[in-house]
Amino acid sequence: MILIHCPYCDEKRPEIEFANAGQAHVARPLDPSSQSDEEWEAYLFIRANPRGRHHERWRHVHGCGRFFNAVRDTVTDKFETTYKAGEPRR
């Protein structure tokens, strides 16, 4: 069972306290109605599936409840880093 560092609690906690919330840094367009079908499709459905470094959102759902971002290696399943929502991509 992986240990995940919550950047808000600043503690490593077991993964059962967390929930994955998909790819990180996919911002909702500020004005969705101005989006073309292709742009909206890309926002809604098209996701990365990298081998290696992957930017993901996690939620400390059974802890502080905060969403945060993480870089996880999809091959080794190791977390490289976690950081607060709103901070720049690492």
Add this chain to the structure above:
Amino acid sequence: MTGYRLDNGGRIDRNRPVEFRFDGHSYQGFAGDTLASALLANGISLFGRSFKYHRPRGIMAAGSEEPNALISVDRGAGRFTPNLRATSVEIHAGLNAFSQNRWPSLKRDFGAINDRLGMFFPAGFYNKTFMWPRSFWEKLYEPAIRKMAGLGDAPTQEDPDIYASTYAHCDLLIVGAGPAGIDAALEAMGSNKRIILIDEQDELGGGALADPALWPWLERSRKALIDAPNVTILTRTTAFGYYHDNFIGAVQRLTDHSPDNSDSPREKLWRVRAGEVVLAQGAIERPLVFDGNDTPGVMLSSAAKVFGLRYGVAVGKSVALMAAHDSGWHDVFALAKAGVGIKAIIDVRTELSSALLDEASRLGINVHLNHSVTGVNGRHRVTSIQICNNDDYVGTRIDCDTLLMAGGWTPSVHLWSHSKGSLAWRDDIGAYVPDQPNENARCVGACSGGWDFGSGVIVDVLPTPKDQSRIKAFVDFQNDVTAKDIKLAVREGFRSIEHIKRYTTNGMATDQGKTSNLNGLQIASTALAKPVTDIGLTSFRPPYTPQTFGALAGHAKGALFQPTRTTNIDGWAAENGAVFELVAQWRRARYFPKMGEDMHAAVNRECVAVRSSVGIFDASTLGKIEVVGPDAAEFLNRMYTNPWKALEPGRCRYGLLLKEDGFITDDGVSARLAPDRFHLTTTTGGAARVLNMMEDYLQTEWPDLDVWLTSTTEQYAVIALQGPNARKLLEPLVEGIDLSADAFPHMAIREGTICGIPTRLFRVSFTGELGFEINVPTAYGRALWERLMAEGAKFDITPYGTEAMHVLRAEKGFIIVGQDTDGTITPFDAGLDWAVGKKKPDFVGKRSMARPDLVAPGRKQLVGLLTDDPNVVLQEGAQIVADPRQPIPMTMIGHVTSSYWSETLGRSIAFALVAGGHEMMGGTLYIPMPGKTHEAKVTGMVFYDAEGARLHV
């Protein structure tokens, strides 16, 4: 020597004889014996029948790697455990053990005919033979094969035992308490580290337990470790898996070894998080591959030493050794000194150290260098062996009752590999050893490839003059895989060890190839003429040895498998005969049958009561979220399809929630209590999902909004009073709220007290009748319910359950998200476009509602269905076709989502999702059901009081 018990030595307690049973016969051993050592001492050599060929099998090893001697232990009703290794079962008074996979008895086994037919059972036999006809597989082939080929019987009764589990944290976890593990513990003991030392055996020592010279050291070390306050010792504990971030799963066996404390937990699951892990799992001796190497009486040389020196049991009276490694020589020297008769040493090698040869000569043991065993005589026990010179195949026969094998050593890298530590091949020992760690872990002792057993050579199959295709030289003893099978797999084109393993099943038995993987690799390597490192290595996976489901499940079974959520009113419902159903994790009253009523009659009565007088319903399970903050209205405006900013405090609104993809995900009536405060309700099953979704948008998309979300589902008990007499019943009980129609209209909320209890009183209706939902602090739920029941007696108040609630809402055309929608339904598909704020620039899902697919014709749309025969209630889930005369398979254009008998209407009603349904109003559709195809007319979804006259009173 009495029988096979040596006169002296061993760690058994000769003053404590123990009576036990095996296959119905009574035997005697000593405290400290395993089932294997005690039966060997009684001269038993036959322990079981093999998996496929039903060949007689004895003991091969002395530890948990034993592949042959699988037995069942019966501890009484529900306490039957199959497939235990006789070498790991401690004997105790009353132990009742049985051999497996034999009929009618171990000695006369009908299935042994398979052995004679062996040439017809090559690798892949089942795949090749039982392909056709397909229909025979389930009824004929599989049951027959299962009966013939198998391990122990599965237990048939519920397990009455208790299983405990715990979490533990330590700085240093040591797996394996042989000399290397004990040294690691002693070394760290003086620090302030919290140390856990785990070993699968009943006492510390590992290999040292079979080395009397080490016993004084062992006793000193054991005392020191027990006295150390920072060391926790777990014996009879198997570390079965090594998971991420130094998380180790281990099962401790607490009571199986002692007869009279079955009320205590049987086993305990340890989940250990360790700072550092030291693996000291030792090494497993490798069998040699030759014709007849599975005959009872053929065993590992190291096992014979354990039986002799730890348990005081001679494995035979006339013992021969077949060696490819020095360790076997040392073993038989020690056995000879302990009084075991050693007949001969055969070694494949031509040259050995003079020290070994001199010692053999001094002990009077005949030595045959450059020789191999080519045959074993005897069926239930070795009677003699055939040996040959490796060069000219000139042979001779040696009479003996036991043959030991010393084929070299395989480091136990199982847990290391679970942790994804890398392995390196070492040619000199012909084995993989730990290389680079992936966790904070290291291997010490024999499992790192370091040992002082001397040297040896690796031989894939012993040289033989016999026709290789006619001999049975076993590689995987438990799965009956021979060297011939692996060679056949290579001939048939398998190149990777992963494929060879699956085709031959080598290494796939319950022992996971502890004694067979490396021999299999060597044989495949030779057959492919490629180095071992080029054909791969199969993965090691948990568990290291089989563990019980009971230990893994722990307390999470029966009522504790998952929590059952109950409302404050649940107890009243139970006492008043409610029939319950589970909705998500909630237990809800489905209906309240009176004497002699079935569900149909009860639901009809409950529905009529609501329509004619007043019904009472426990709606406490509704999800509730308190939305507070200056931007609360703006937030809800962005989340829901409906406009919220203009909603006045004191009023309610039906809210429809989409996901960003434009599909309905939840709905519920919500109230504005104040400009900055809303009381949201969600579906019973959707509460957590909706809160999570709202938190997601609030935290990550709109962090600038000043809004706070709090789950209040469990803070309120909710009682729905529905029916024309609801107001009359409520009026005298409520203070501070004017209940008149003008002052308190439909879809409004007021705060006041009821029977002195603070309440948020909603005037809402999921039934189409005049209705109220009374929210009170949870603890008052049942008291208020009972008061309403008492006061409502004059109106013949009727409690109703979820089933009547479903019927009543369906009569009014109200959908249930998740039953009438399936995650692909838009508001337009559901006929709920009226709930979409057309003027709003944005809300979650709005842009998607204009996606090409979501506006395309032919989408499935929700419609009403009225069967031509009003007495026919369609099956929910029944498929719908446009033309019943089309050939099969018909084109299915939709399905029935809700269907009920409506007592109020005197007929059946239904909803259905139908492709292009909105365009079919008045048309006829066909619903094939068992026995008959029914016709139904497509209608709107409101079947009762379409103008809402009953609501606005």
